Amino acid sequence: MADLRNNFAGIRSPNPFWLASGPPTDKAYNVERAFEAGWGGVIWKTVGEPVVNVSSRYGANAYNGTRVAGFTNIELISDRSVEINLREIKEVKKRWPDRAVVVSLMVPCEEPIWESILHQVNETGCDGVELNFGCPHGMSERGMGAAVGQVPEYVAMVTRWAKQHSRVPVIVKLTPNVNDVLFPAQAAVDGNADAVSLINTVASVIGVDLDTMSPLPEVNGKGSHGGYCGPAVKPIALRMIGDIAREFGPDLRISGIGGISTWHDAAEHIAMGAANVQVCTAAMHQGFKIVEDMIDGLSNWMDSKGYRTLDDFRGHAIPNYVRWENLDMNYEIVARIDQDACIKCGLCHIACEDTAHQAITARTNGTRRYEVIDKECVGCNLCMLVCPVENCITMERVDNGKPYTQWSEDPRNPANRVAAE
Amino acid sequence: MAEQRDIAAGRLDQAAYLAGFSIDAKVPLDQGRALIEASRCYFCYDAPCVEACPTGIDIPSFIRKISTRNTRGAALDILEPNIFGGACARVCPVEELCEEACVRDAQETKPVSIGLLQRFATDRFFETGEQPFARAPATGKKIAVVGAGPAGLAGAHRLARLGHAVTVYDAREKAGGLNEYGIAAYKVVDGFAQKEVDFILGVGGITVETGKALGKDLTLDALRRDFDAVFLAVGQAGVRAVGVSGEDIIGVEPAVDFIARLRQAADLAALPVGRRVVVIGGGNTAIDAAIQSRRLGAGDVTMVYRRGPDDMGATDHEQEFAKTDGVKIKYWAKPVRFMGTDGALTGVEFESTRITGGKIEGTGDTFVVPADMVLTAVGQMLVDDPITKNAKEPLSVVGGRIVTDGHGRTSLKGVYAGGDCVEGKDLTVQAVEDGKNAALAIDGDLRG
Ligand SMILES: Cc1cc2nc3c(=O)[nH]c(=O)nc-3n(C[C@H](O)[C@H](O)[C@H](O)COP(=O)(O)OP(=O)(O)OC[C@H]3O[C@@H](n4cnc5c(N)ncnc54)[C@H](O)[C@@H]3O)c2cc1C
Ligand SMILES: Cc1cc2nc3c(=O)[nH]c(=O)nc-3n(C[C@H](O)[C@H](O)[C@H](O)COP(=O)(O)O)c2cc1C
Ligand code: SF4
Numbered sequence: 001m002a003d004l005r006n007n008f009a010g011i012r013s014p015n016p017f018w019l020a021s022g023p024p025t026d027k028a029y030n031v032e033r034a035f036e037a038g039w040g041g042v043i044w045k046t047v048g049e050p051v052v053n054v055s056s057r058y059g060a061n062a063y064n065g066t067r068v069a070g071f072t073n074i075e076l077i078s079d080r081s082v083e084i085n086l087r088e089i090k091e092v093k094k095r096w097p098d099r100a101v102v103v104s105l106m107v108p109c110e111e112p113i114w115e116s117i118l119h120q121v122n123e124t125g126c127d128g129v130e131l132n133f134g135c136p137h138g139m140s141e142r143g144m145g146a147a148v149g150q151v152p153e154y155v156a157m158v159t160r161w162a163k164q165h166s167r168v169p170v171i172v173k174l175t176p177n178v179n180d181v182l183f184p185a186q187a188a189v190d191g192n193a194d195a196v197s198l199i200n201t202v203a204s205v206i207g208v209d210l211d212t213m214s215p216l217p218e219v220n221g222k223g224s225h226g227g228y229c230g231p232a233v234k235p236i237a238l239r240m241i242g243d244i245a246r247e248f249g250p251d252l253r254i255s256g257i258g259g260i261s262t263w264h265d266a267a268e269h270i271a272m273g274a275a276n277v278q279v280c281t282a283a284m285h286q287g288f289k290i291v292e293d294m295i296d297g298l299s300n301w302m303d304s305k306g307y308r309t310l311d312d313f314r315g316h317a318i319p320n321y322v323r324w325e326n327l328d329m330n331y332e333i334v335a336r337i338d339q340d341a342c343i344k345c346g347l348c349h350i351a352c353e354d355t356a357h358q359a360i361t362a363r364t365n366g367t368r369r370y371e372v373i374d375k376e377c378v379g380c381n382l383c384m385l386v387c388p389v390e391n392c393i394t395m396e397r398v399d400n401g402k403p404y405t406q407w408s409e410d411p412r413n414p415a416n417r418v419a420a421e
Numbered sequence: 422m423a424e425q426r427d428i429a430a431g432r433l434d435q436a437a438y439l440a441g442f443s444i445d446a447k448v449p450l451d452q453g454r455a456l457i458e459a460s461r462c463y464f465c466y467d468a469p470c471v472e473a474c475p476t477g478i479d480i481p482s483f484i485r486k487i488s489t490r491n492t493r494g495a496a497l498d499i500l501e502p503n504i505f506g507g508a509c510a511r512v513c514p515v516e517e518l519c520e521e522a523c524v525r526d527a528q529e530t531k532p533v534s535i536g537l538l539q540r541f542a543t544d545r546f547f548e549t550g551e552q553p554f555a556r557a558p559a560t561g562k563k564i565a566v567v568g569a570g571p572a573g574l575a576g577a578h579r580l581a582r583l584g585h586a587v588t589v590y591d592a593r594e595k596a597g598g599l600n601e602y603g604i605a606a607y608k609v610v611d612g613f614a615q616k617e618v619d620f621i622l623g624v625g626g627i628t629v630e631t632g633k634a635l636g637k638d639l640t641l642d643a644l645r646r647d648f649d650a651v652f653l654a655v656g657q658a659g660v661r662a663v664g665v666s667g668e669d670i671i672g673v674e675p676a677v678d679f680i681a682r683l684r685q686a687a688d689l690a691a692l693p694v695g696r697r698v699v700v701i702g703g704g705n706t707a708i709d710a711a712i713q714s715r716r717l718g719a720g721d722v723t724m725v726y727r728r729g730p731d732d733m734g735a736t737d738h739e740q741e742f743a744k745t746d747g748v749k750i751k752y753w754a755k756p757v758r759f760m761g762t763d764g765a766l767t768g769v770e771f772e773s774t775r776i777t778g779g780k781i782e783g784t785g786d787t788f789v790v791p792a793d794m795v796l797t798a799v800g801q802m803l804v805d806d807p808i809t810k811n812a813k814e815p816l817s818v819v820g821g822r823i824v825t826d827g828h829g830r831t832s833l834k835g836v837y838a839g840g841d842c843v844e845g846k847d848l849t850v851q852a853v854e855d856g857k858n859a860a861l862a863i864d865g866d867l868r869g
Contacts (some may be wrong), residue, residue: 064488065460343524346466362467388463389528 003309004295006040007251008276009169009194011127013040013100016310017294020257020278021046021104021130021173024288026078028088032095037288038295039381041100043197043278046077046132047085047117048106048144059217061205061232070232071208074217074224075105076138082117090124090158102128102171106144109154109163118165128168131158131182134175134200136227148199149175152187159191169194171255174234174240177203178266181240182247191253196244197255197278199237201227230281234259238272242321245273250315261290270310271317329410330402333379333395335359335367335372340390344368348383348393356382422755426672427696427793432718436717438689441716442606446742447511447537455541460486461533465524470535473522475854476503480519484538497553498544499539504578505571505616505853507547508600510540511608512849515706516738548619554624556646557584562867565648567635570598571849572840573654574621575856576863580652581626583864585807586647590628591726596622598656600849602681603708607716618633636807641816645835650863653808653831653838654856657847658802663701666757668797672766676710676798678699683713697721697796700768701756703797704734710796711748722748723790726753727781757787759795768792803842820844829859830866837863 006016018041019025019034026045034042053075061070078085086103093101103126107113121129132139133149139146148154155172162170172188176199188196205225207216217224237258244254256274260266261282269277281291286346307313337348337360349370352360359376359384361369372383384393407413433441450458462484471482479498486495499506515521515536523532546553562585566573569591577587595601600614622629633639635655644651660675662668672695686692694717700707703726715722726733729752730740740750752808754771761767768791772783801819817824817832822844829837839855841847 063455151838343527344465344469345463346468347463350466368467368469388524 002299002307004040004299004302006139006310008255009128009171010168011041011100012098013276014098015040015295016270016276017103017133018100018255018276018278019283020280021132022280022284023075023153026405027085027087027377028092029078031088031092031101034283034288034291035096035099036215037218038291039288041102041127041409043102043104043130044085044089044126046104046106047082047121048077049108050081051076051138053079054219056217056219059226060169061206061230066231068230068281068285070206070228071230072204072217072226072228074137074219074226077104077132078376082120084344086124087305089126093125093127094268100128101131102124104130104132104173105162106132106139108121108142108144109158110370114158114161115165118162118268122165122167126168128171128194129162129166130173130197131162132173132200133158134198136175136177136201136203137225146175146177146203149173149184150178150397151202151299152183155187156191159188159193171195171197173200173257174198174199175256176236181243185244185248185252189248195253195255195275197257198240198244199233199258201229202233202236204228224319226309229258230285231259231261234265238268241269241274242272242318245318246321261285263294263301263317266294267298267301267313268317271312272321273315273318275310275314289345310335322335325407327406328404329407329412330400330405332398334374334377334398335379335381335383336394336396337372337383338392338394339369339371341389342370343389343392344370345371347386347388351382351386356380372400426767428672428693429696431690432694433690435690437718438716442713443610444607445610446605446607447540449544450534450537450541455487455538456490458534458538459484461525462488463524468523469524470519472553473519474503475518475848475850476509476857477854478502478506478519478539479792480535483542484535487538492542492545493549493551495542498547498698499543499762500553502857503850503853504575504621504857505600505617505849506539507543507613507620508571508604509850510536510543511613512600512604514736514738514813514848516585517736518530518850535588535808545574547616552620554578554582554618556582556624556626559586559626560584560867561650563588563647564650564863566652566654567591567639567644567646567688568598568656568840568842569593569596569618569629569631569652570654570840570852571600572656572842572852572856572859573598573652574618575853576652576654576837576839576860577627578621578624579854579857579860580651581624583860585626585649585864585867587627589629590633590635590639591629592637592658594631596629596631598654602684603706604684604849605680605713606684634807636810641812641836645833646845649835649867651836651857652829652837652859652863653842654840654852654859655789655803655808656823656841656852657803659802659804660797661802663756663797663799665756665758667761670759670761670766671758671764672761672793673795676702676706676796677801679717679796680706680710680713683717689717691715694719695792697792698708698794698796699790699792700724700796700798701769702726702800703728703732704798704800705739706801707796707798707818708735708743708748710798712743712746714794715746715748715794719794720845723751724748725754725769725771725790726754727753728776729753751790754788755781760789766792766795769795773841782836801841801847828862829855830862835866 004015021043024044060088063069139145172193256269257278349360483495483498520532526532613869697718698714701712757770773786823838837859838858840852
């Protein structure tokens with residue numbers, strides 16, 4: 001059976017599933033329930049000068065029957081005192097020695113303040129600290145969170161202070177609200193961070209109440225921007241994690257966060273370079289029990305692939321994560337529709353007809369028959385994606401005998417034409 | 422000594438009548454369930470369900486509008502092609518119409534609940550009290566409609582919208598046709614049929630004259646003289662006789678008469694019903710009569726049909742529904758005679774049947790089912806006498822149906838027909854479509 005034990009920059013946990021810093025890790029009560037359910041570790045809800053929160057705080061992007069396709073919050077860091085948080089952390093760690101307990105921190109950018117809080121944190125016996133440079137709302141207006149994460153110099157500076165005063169590994173949590181995540185990642189590396197974690201939430205407005213004309217979530221008729229997370233942000237996370245893994249290689253430990261609801265999502269994060277993963281929204285949506293299938297599903301899948309440990313497939317998608325100009329210009333596929341599986345909804349036809357390449361028939365001799373016209377099909381996948389029947393439309397390779405050719409060598413590239421003339 | 426015929430009113434307590442007749446046969450969707458169900462629709466292109474709806478409602482479109490909470494838009498997508506969209510949502514046998522065609526049925530044998538979604542959209546819209554339709558400028562043309570059932574009223578509504586002045590005549594006391602006098606009570610609770618009639622007449626330009634029968638108070642010749650066009654939507658006012666001896670015995674009556682009485686009863690507890698009821702026939706009327714007599718308190722209800730379950734006019738769904746209500750269904754037997762003492766019913770003698778060489782025949786085995794009440798439902802038919810009697814020109818009627826050209830035009834110039842009195846499915850939704858089409862033909866012909 002697969003060995004899910006995880007050693008993340010020296011922090012050990014029985015499995016790679018950690019709860020991300022947020023409401024699920026707000027206090028000892030939640031964290032102990034999470035450990036009972038089987039979670040491998042937690043990043044404690046960000047500790048710092050206590051805040052006051054508003055109500056309401058959350059909003060969801062419900063889509064076509066899915067209640068929480070995306071989630072947003074305008075909550076700040078912990079609203080409980082540093083002392084209470086650290087006392088609880090110490091007690092929980094003592095009771096759960098095999099689990100990872102990491103303390104998330106956010107304090108103003110002054111070394112004495114960081115020094116003082118880290119000395120207190122060192123006393124808790126926790127396994128690591130995570131620097132919250134990501135929160136896109138509320139805290140950034142106070143010169144913390146994303147306000148730090150968006151300025152590489154600050155990231156490097158605060159990371160250095162933390163490394164100097166912390167007895168445990170330092171993880172730098174990155175914000176996705178930047179043009180190029182490689183700059184803050186480089187700054188974390190420059191500051192000697194032991195690892196990075198990403199993504200924090202994406203700055204966003206989840207919706208507008210058309211009666212009150214208030215952005216959502218609404219606080220007495222007004223709304224401010226919040227942080228977006230949940231299933232909808234997974235693609236953003238995978239891309240940023242992949243960029244960092246490709247740039248810095250496997251030695252930089254990455255904790256993958258963003259839109260993980262299942263073992264499958266987790267496996268994708270790990271394949272893109274994450275060494276472990278963190279979950280917030282999915283737990284808030286369905287409770288801690290989801291970790292059972294995450295562990296079980298990941299383990300079964302790894303067995304089926306012959307992966308013994310997480311490192312056996314960590315970053316395995318990275319060699320295949322190339323830039324567009326390295327793709328094979330001569331690769332050709334066409335859509336195939338399984339007529340026996342087809343339920344005649346016509347969605348493939350209308351998608352291709354209205355918005356792609358007019359490559360699927362509608363009716364033949366008066367009856368509905370959806371068939372691909374091979375010479376028109378460009379192999380875009382659209383019909384397969386919209387078809388509601390699994391495996392009814394598949395994409396089939398066309399053997400054109402042409403060799404792998406990237407754009408720089410392609411005769412259709414104007415640059416090559418000029419050279420030839 | 423012959424047993425006393427047991428027929429009585431008030432067999433149940435008030436709560437049981439309420440449960441049997443005033444509670445919706447199908448539980449309506451609330452907003453949450455409607456959203457979930459709407460999300461199951463794939464928004465098909467060239468959707469098979471649309472083709473399966475006789476009135477051609479753009480089903481994917483109205484369901485999408487429900488899912489975006491554009492309920493008004495959804496309701497109008499329904500009511501524009503089918504002004505009886507509310508009744509149809511309740512009475513259509515969707516399992517053999519739109520829902521049978523739903524691609525989800527092919528995929529997972531569970532179609533989208535189109536009927537319930539249609540009900541949701543129209544109910545919500547009716548709650549607003551809005552009258553969404555307006556009339557075109559008056560054309561100065563007058564049109565007579567005979568019959569205020571779904572066909573007649575759908576035709577009248579479309580004609581009124583197109584700017585014509587319409588007079589609707591009906592022999593009965595109330596407008597609505599079988600929606601008011603025939604459909605099972607539990608399909609149209611809370612006086613829905615009359616509310617719908619009011620909504621339809623709300624467009625204006627329609628005068629309804631009830632208690633006016635063609636053949637008695639009116640003649641076709643006079644209508645043709647006084648109006649620019651005549652639309653016949655008289656349904657099938659006649660009932661087919663079983664044709665065996667004893668049909669005149671007290672206690673034997675057509676199921677449609679029993680149902681009409683039931684639908685109009687102010688107090689169901691005052692309505693007498695037999696302890697043992699036998700219903701003869703295999704169509705929806707037979708099923709409805711059987712279920713409703715059970716629900717009135719009949720202890721023992723047996724439907725007897727001369728063929729097998731698959732040949733029945735009533736769908737599997739409806740046969741199941743009847744069985745759930747405790748109705749016994751006996752297949753393969755035909756009545757031989759009605760039996761009575763002193764002119765009062767005691768039972769029915771049946772002969773078993775079988776198919777030989779594609780033909781139905783008696784086997785010679787007979788048996789008697791004791792009964793206090795027999796309801797016959799072996800078919801309705803057009804009564805063409807009042808329409809054609811003494812007419813200057815004959816109206817072409819073949820096989821008990823007025824002949825039309827597919828657009829409602831009959832053999833007589835300026836005379837149109839639709840609904841149950843013409844060939845086609847005898848369903849509310851088909852009657853609505855016929856009424857709409859005839860109206861369009863009339864309008865086109867009058868404008869030349
Ligand atoms: C018991 C029963 C249950 C049914 N259940 C369903 C069901 O669940 N779903 C479904 O889709 N269909 C059902 N049907 C069929 C449906 O009711 C009919 O197909 C539909 O009502 C036909 O509409 P119509 O307008 O053609 O006729 P009708 O509804 O019959 O209306 C005809 C009107 O014409 C009037 N009329 C008749 N003769 C004259 C005359 N000489 N002068 C003036 N007025 C006249 C009548 O009084 C009546 O009001 C049922 C039918 C019956 C009998
Ligand atoms: C309500 C809420 C509160 C959060 N609070 C914090 C926080 O205090 N510190 C922090 O680093 N991240 C915080 N996050 C961000 C999450 O830790 C995580 O990075 C993000 O939600 C993406 O993961 P997900 O898609 O699994 O939710 C919060 C998220 C939510 C939804
Ligand atoms: S793959 Fe794209 S181009 Fe080809 S048939 Fe499908 S939708 Fe059309």
